[in-house]
Amino acid sequence: MARNSRxxxxxxxxxxxxxxxxxxxxxxxxxxxxxxxxxTISRDIKELGxxxxxxxxxxxxxxxxxxxxxxxxxxxxxxxxxxxxISIKTALNLVVVKTLNGTAGLVxxxxxxxxxxxxxxxxxxxxxxxxxxxxxxxxxxxxxxLIELLN
Amino acid sequence: MARNSRxxxxxxxxxxxxxxxxxxxxxxxxxxxxxxxxxTISRDIKELGxxxxxxxxxxxxxxxxxxxxxxxxxxxxxxxxxxxxISIKTALNLVVVKTLNGTAGLVxxxxxxxxxxxxxxxxxxxxxxxxxxxxxxxxxxxxxxLIELLN
DNA sequence: AACAATTTTGTATAAATATACAAAAACCTC
DNA sequence: GAGGTTTTTGTATATTTATACAAAATTGTT
Numbered sequence: 001m002a003r004n005s006r007x008x009x010x011x012x013x014x015x016x017x018x019x020x021x022x023x024x025x026x027x028x029x030x031x032x033x034x035x036x037x038x039x040t041i042s043r044d045i046k047e048l049g050x051x052x053x054x055x056x057x058x059x060x061x062x063x064x065x066x067x068x069x070x071x072x073x074x075x076x077x078x079x080x081x082x083x084x085x086i087s088i089k090t091a092l093n094l095v096v097v098k099t100l101n102g103t104a105g106l107v108x109x110x111x112x113x114x115x116x117x118x119x120x121x122x123x124x125x126x127x128x129x130x131x132x133x134x135x136x137x138x139x140x141x142x143x144x145x146l147i148e149l150l151n
Numbered sequence: 152m153a154r155n156s157r158x159x160x161x162x163x164x165x166x167x168x169x170x171x172x173x174x175x176x177x178x179x180x181x182x183x184x185x186x187x188x189x190x191t192i193s194r195d196i197k198e199l200g201x202x203x204x205x206x207x208x209x210x211x212x213x214x215x216x217x218x219x220x221x222x223x224x225x226x227x228x229x230x231x232x233x234x235x236x237i238s239i240k241t242a243l244n245l246v247v248v249k250t251l252n253g254t255a256g257l258v259x260x261x262x263x264x265x266x267x268x269x270x271x272x273x274x275x276x277x278x279x280x281x282x283x284x285x286x287x288x289x290x291x292x293x294x295x296x297l298i299e300l301l302n
Numbered sequence: 303a304a305c306a307a308t309t310t311t312g313t314a315t316a317a318a319t320a321t322a323c324a325a326a327a328a329c330c331t332c
Numbered sequence: 333g334a335g336g337t338t339t340t341t342g343t344a345t346a347t348t349t350a351t352a353c354a355a356a357a358t359t360g361t362t
Contacts, residue, residue, distance in 0.1 A: 002310095003309090003310070003311095021347085021349090022348070022349065023347095023349095037311075038348085038349075038350095039311075039312065039313080039314095039349090039350080039351080040311060040312075041349095042348095042349055042351085043310085043311085043350085043351090045349090046205045046209075046211075046350085049204060049205050051203065051216070052202065052203065052349095053200060053202050053216065054197045054198070054200050058197075060197075065202070065216070153340095154340070154341095172317085172318060172319090173318070173319065174318075187342090188341075188342055189318085190319090190320080190321080190341075190342065190344095191340080191341060191342080192319095193318095193320055194320085194321090194340090197320085203319095211350090
């Protein structure tokens with residue numbers, strides 16, 4: 001289905017470029033070979049829980065909302081998790097998850113919500129989530145758990 | 152000037168009730184004796200950096216955006232700080248700031264941004280910010296500093 | 303594969319929002 | 333307080349966004 005990859009593409013686009021209107025987003029998507037209309041984008045934006053917010057230069061842009069405020073339902077989060085994660089690696093007791101730029105917060109939030117008890121905590125930047133576990137073994141374990149979820 | 156109190160009222164309204172459209176907000180404000188039009192609200196929303204976001208029940212509502220993402224300029228934040236703070240009290244090494252419901256995040260963010268070095272950290276809920284200082288003396292000091300800012 | 307049921311999408315348009323421009327209000331400065 | 337300057341607001345409207353409805357696509361079942 002093109003739908004999920006399209007939504008992932010939307011997250012990618014808005015994290016890399018200031019998108020002011022849905023029509024602008026339509027153009028970007030068309031350029032990336034997604035043949036859709038504004039109506040569909042409007043629905044995607046609602047589903048993804050994206051926001052339109054004022055920027056410093058007195059314009060508007062679409063953005064991914066921060067984790068605590070994000071009201072997207074869990075199965076939607078799961079879908080997004082799958083779409084946004086690029087790689088999952090371990091380094092000793094850390095699991096390093098690479099994501100589409102700008103979506104690390106969403107991914108981190110999702111991982112937190114799993115409440116896996118061998119996870120001590122998560123931090124994230126723009127495109128990286130760091131999952132801290134007790135030891136090397138736990139790191140490997142969490143890595144495999146997360147990879148499982150991608151299927 | 153009615154403008155600042157109106158904007159504060161907007162923050163209060165949206166934190167207490169799900170507001171789906173600007174027209175709805177206009178009605179609420181009219182009920183609170185602010186005689187304005189949709190155009191003004193549109194501008195206020197832009198200035199306050201408010202967002203319209205999808206809710207669980209498949210509708211939209213306006214909301215205050217979380218602190219880290221908030222791009223409002225400092226002087227605007229200062230104005231909002233003044234408008235949103237209700238009281239500032241101390242309890243031993245804590246400074247307890249009461250705010251309009253839903254705006255504690257904004258206020259906390261503003262206090263953080265002051266980078267006062269006797270502040271150890273801030274936490275917040277919906278209408279309360281807790282500022283932690285080293286000791287009772289520092290608490291009193293920060294309290295007075297914050298009260299100063301209200302003038 | 304034929305059919306029914308569900309989901310996704312486009313078209314057309316209604317609904318909602320942003321803004322150009324002009325007027326009004328607030329603020330200065332002399 | 334007259335006259336100039338800046339800020340705020342309303343009116344009217346252009347722009348943008350959401351959605352009803354129908355069509356198309358996808359999925360599941362036999």
